[in-house]
Amino acid sequence: MEKVLIELPNQYSLHDTLYPSFTYPFFEYNNKIVKVVGSFSGTVFYFKKLLMEIQFRDSIPSRFIKEWLGLWFDPSEFVGVLSSTDRRIAETFVKTYRNVRLSVSTCDRDYIFVSVFLSQNTDFHFNTVRWIRKLVSVYGPEFLKANPRFSIAGDSYQLKRLEKVFSTYKRIETCSDLGFLRMNLLSIKGVGPKTADAFILFSSKNSESTPCDVHLKRFIGRLGLVDFKKLPSKNYCSKYYCWFDSECPVKEECLRYLFMNKFRKLSGWIQTIAYLHDKKFCSKSRCEECSFRKLCKFI
CATH class of the missing domain: 3.30.310 (TATA-Binding Protein)
Incomplete structure (x- = not known):
């Protein structure tokens, strides 16, 4: 070797x-x-x-x-382009989580789609990992080349649904414009804004893509990072082009649009550390140990 x-x-x-x-x-x-x-x-x-x-x-x-x-x-390379207020907040994030980077794989785009899709409404680190490892044990490491029957890995609705929609995904995954790719992904049954944004974030080097999950919502609410009224909605996101520029009529109320335009290339990374921070501190009420205590509205 x-x-x-x-x-x-x-x-x-x-x-x-x-x-x-x-x-x-x-x-x-x-x-x-x-x-x-x-x-x-x-x-x-x-x-x-x-x-x-x-x-x-x-x-x-x-x-x-x-x-x-x-x-x-x-992440430290993208702090300088922010406004002075946002820069101070971002510097705190980078100082606290400078050990965390963004693991992506542009050579495994199809496998990223499988990983993201199978993570819906389940324990990712247990069930999703278990299902993918089962597919590997049956078909080998590059199991997608075998045109697999996903349901062989279990009887969950996620596996059954993936079996029905994977061919649809394969027809659209080569779209190069990220805004249009996102809209096309949302045409797939079972793919919502969070799934589409997670796929783009982890299958490319577009760190602005921001999956708006419960951890980010909680993180933003506690620290007051943006004043939003709506979460991304498939009803709007599938109809209107939306990246840094947006045609959506509710963009100024949307967490994703506001957050992406506030933190730019740091947005996806901040979503990642929000997941870690919520798991380690907020969900366990470890407020006394939190590096963001001075920013938090709940303390």
């Missing part, structure tokens, strides 16, 4: 980078980390102090390794 060494940033955490990412099911975690799903399966990652040793059979473009590790994205 070939091997390369990559220098890691100070205070970098691979666990905290992968845990909130939809690339999480693509790796097995023991004393080493092995990629077991999708392109370049069998790649092995070893920690060596501030270095990561990567072993692989087939030559891997370095950009893919950096995507998986989240090293393509440094």
Whole structure:
């Protein structure tokens, strides 16, 4: 096997980078980390102090390794373009969560769709991972090449629905304009704004894409980051083009539009740390340990 060494940033955490990412099911975690799903399966990652040793059979473009590790994205690079008020808030986020990057995989777009779709209304780190690993055990690491029967992994409605809609997804996934791609994704039964935005965020390098889940809503509400009245709605999002520019009549009330235009390229990363922060602190009432206590309206 070939091997390369990559220098890691100070205070970098691979666990905290992968845990909130939809690339999480693509790796097995023991004393080493092995990629077991999708392109370049069998790649092995070893920690060596501030270095990561990567072993692989087939030559891997370095950009893919950096995507998986989240090293393509440094949140500190996107703070300076914000307004002075937003910059101060973003600096607090970056200081607290500088160990967290964005793990994406542009070479595994179809597998990202599977991961995101199967995460709906279930325990992602248990059920979604279990279903994907079952597909790997039956069809192999690149199971999508086998035209799989997804329901072989279980009897959940998520698997049955994915089996019905995956061919529809395949017809639209090559759309290059992200605003139109989002609208097209929303034409798929079972795909709402959160699913579409999560797919775009984790299958590309468009860090502005912002899945508006319960964790982000709670995070924004506690810190008063934007004054919104509506969450993204499939009824509106499927009809109106909406990225940084929007044709939507309710855009000025929408959490996603307001948040994306406020935090720009940091938006998707902030959504990621909101997930981690809510899991670690807010949901456990660990307010005394929270780095954002001075910003929080609930304290």
